[in-house]
Amino acid sequence: MSAEIHVEQADGILTITLARPDKKNALTNEMYGALADIIENAEHDSDVRVLLLQGDGDMFTAGNDVGEFAAIASGKGPSERHVHRFLHALAKSSVSIIAAVQGKAVGIGTTLLLHCDYVLLAPDAELITPFVNLALVPEAASSYLLPLRVGHVRAFEMFALGEPLDAQTAVAWGLANKVCAKDQLRDDARRMAERIAAKPAGSLSAMKKLMREAETLVAQMDSESAKFQERLTSAEAREAFAAFAEKRKPDFAKVARH
Numbered sequence: 001m002s003a004e005i006h007v008e009q010a011d012g013i014l015t016i017t018l019a020r021p022d023k024k025n026a027l028t029n030e031m032y033g034a035l036a037d038i039i040e041n042a043e044h045d046s047d048v049r050v051l052l053l054q055g056d057g058d059m060f061t062a063g064n065d066v067g068e069f070a071a072i073a074s075g076k077g078p079s080e081r082h083v084h085r086f087l088h089a090l091a092k093s094s095v096s097i098i099a100a101v102q103g104k105a106v107g108i109g110t111t112l113l114l115h116c117d118y119v120l121l122a123p124d125a126e127l128i129t130p131f132v133n134l135a136l137v138p139e140a141a142s143s144y145l146l147p148l149r150v151g152h153v154r155a156f157e158m159f160a161l162g163e164p165l166d167a168q169t170a171v172a173w174g175l176a177n178k179v180c181a182k183d184q185l186r187d188d189a190r191r192m193a194e195r196i197a198a199k200p201a202g203s204l205s206a207m208k209k210l211m212r213e214a215e216t217l218v219a220q221m222d223s224e225s226a227k228f229q230e231r232l233t234s235a236e237a238r239e240a241f242a243a244f245a246e247k248r249k250p251d252f253a254k255v256a257r258h
Contacts, residue, residue: 021057063107135236
């Protein structure tokens with residue numbers, strides 16, 4: 001288990017906390033592996049009725065660790081990328097998942113919310129999908145799920161521009177259930193988890209499976225992953241990561257399109 005993922009289980013609720021606040025909860029390969037293990041194990045643990053996901057500090061998550069992205073782009077990344085196992089676990093999970101989001105939810109921090117069943121946002125929450133800005137493509141089956149949720153033109157805007165979506169708009173667009181006071185976020189999420197945990201677990205699981213086509217989601221994830229890996233090693237991505245490291249605006253006009 002990664003030291004940067006904290007887990008607590010009580011009353012049928014498994015609380016998962018992203019605990020890397022000094023790095024804005026940016027997700028590393030090790031953290032993805034730990035999250036995948038937790039979700040996979042919960043699927044076969046009758047004592048787990050609800051998963052509650054939250055993040056320490058002032059940000060839910062900055063998304064993927066850009067340093068690891070840069071390493072992959074230069075051919076020095078990990079031999080096994082656990083993010084794929086994590087995404088598949090999300091797609092296949094029949095356990096109810098609640099998310100409590102404060103501050104920025106960047107990249108996969110936003111797209112994983114499409115796999116959650118109840119989402120609460122603090123007033124300062126911002127959903128950001130900067131994939132194109134990094135010369136990449138969306139992941140987590142979000143290229144399929146986001147247009148279904150908010151429509152093509154809104155999804156295109158979110159992906160192509162990568163601009164923050166505020167909490168109230170996220171609720172209005174159907175990406176979250178409600179906005180609650182920041183100091184009440186975790187308490188409100190816990191109360192909702194307790195309400196759901198009190199429901200018949202078998203019925204909830206069957207309902208969730210009917211509402212989601214896991215095979216379709218996994219197939220879309222695999223297609224995205226192949227294109228994502230291709231984009232990671234592109235000249236555009238190398239320019240994006242170099243610009244990020246050098247704190248400058250990227251110049252995509254000087255690199256090949258493909």
